[in-house]
Amino acid sequence: MLYSIILSSAALATTVSAACDRAMLEEAAAAYVKAQAGGDPSLLPLADDFKYIENDAEVDIKDGVLSKAVTIDLDRSIYDTTECIAFTELSAATNSEPYVIDTRLVFTDDKITSIESIVAHEGDWAFNAAGHLRWATQEKWDPIPEAQRDTREVIQAAGDAYLDSWGDGSVSVPYGTPCARLEGGIYTGQSNANGNTCKMPEFPKPFSAGNRRYVIDEELGAVDIFNDFPFIDKTRPDGTPSTNFLRVEGGKIRYIHETTVCGTKNCGR
Incomplete structure (x- = not known):
């Protein structure tokens, strides 16, 4: 009986630790937008052994786009409280080098263990940051009742x-x-x-x-x-x-x- 209780408690602890608070993800996504705008990754709650992945390749964060100050015209984020991941889409049409950046922030124990970004710029498929910004701003992504x-x-x-x-x-x-x-x-x-x-x-x-x-x-x-x-x-x-x-x-x-x-x-x- 005691063994069953211990197993049940362990399973519950695993379930609870796997999920995370939406407010925490929202705060982290807002910090990410600030970090990208200022080119300052230190604004993020990074784990000691975090990975930075850009266009499917692991690189030194100092060499990545996150270490460049970027003028952000639009940001839109979603929050996965089950898997502890925040996603943000950035449109940087008026930046000196236009970008569209899509980023996953993956968390463990309220720390970012990996940052994964798709970074698109001139020369990528159908790229047009001004067009992206124009249409994305007209869409409605409000919370659903x-x-x-x-x-x-x-x-x-x-x-x-x-x-x-x-x-x-x-x-x-x-x-x-x-x-x-x-x-x-x-x-x-x-x-x-x-x-x-x-x-x-x-x-x-x-x-x-x-x-x-x-x-x-x-x-x-x-x-x-x-x-x-x-x-x-x-x-x-x-x-x-x-x-x-x-x-x-x-x-x-x-x-x-x-x-x-x-x-x-x-x-x-």
Whole structure:
């Protein structure tokens, strides 16, 4: 009996320690925005053994974009209290070197153990920071009323279906009406008489967007999926660093933002 109680208590402690406080994630995301604006990573609660990963490569943080002061025109964050991860999308259109930066802050015991960023700039796929800023500022990502929120499973399934459909056109994707897609700086608009403008074509097989890493926020109906996008860049046959940031409302996809980094200018296309 005592052994069972000990096991149950240990399991509960593990569960509690795996989750984290939303306010802590919000504060850390705000600190990240300040750190990037000032080029000062010391503003972040970094673990002693943290990793800094930029475009899927581990680098010294002193050599990364986070150590450069960047003029930020728009920031949007989501918070995964189950997995203890904050995600932030930054639009830096008026910076001397324009960027779109998507970053995951991964926590253990209230300390950042890894910073993973997709850093896009001139020459990356469909890059246009001014276009990204223009359209992203017009979107509404307000909190969803509690009674109308989707579960983590529903939100992730919508994102996975979207990515899966690239390699298999028979996959049913829960596109909303309207649905708007922002790829780099290109905006598909809403929906029109010709069909849903978020729908993607089926790419040549074999095709699979692998190495998926998720940040899910039920309150904001959002999921971000870091992934390796194959096919688009011939110099990176295993896939190029990419992220898809989606808003899901009532089980349906409302917005999609895609940021993809190229090994060669415009991925050689």
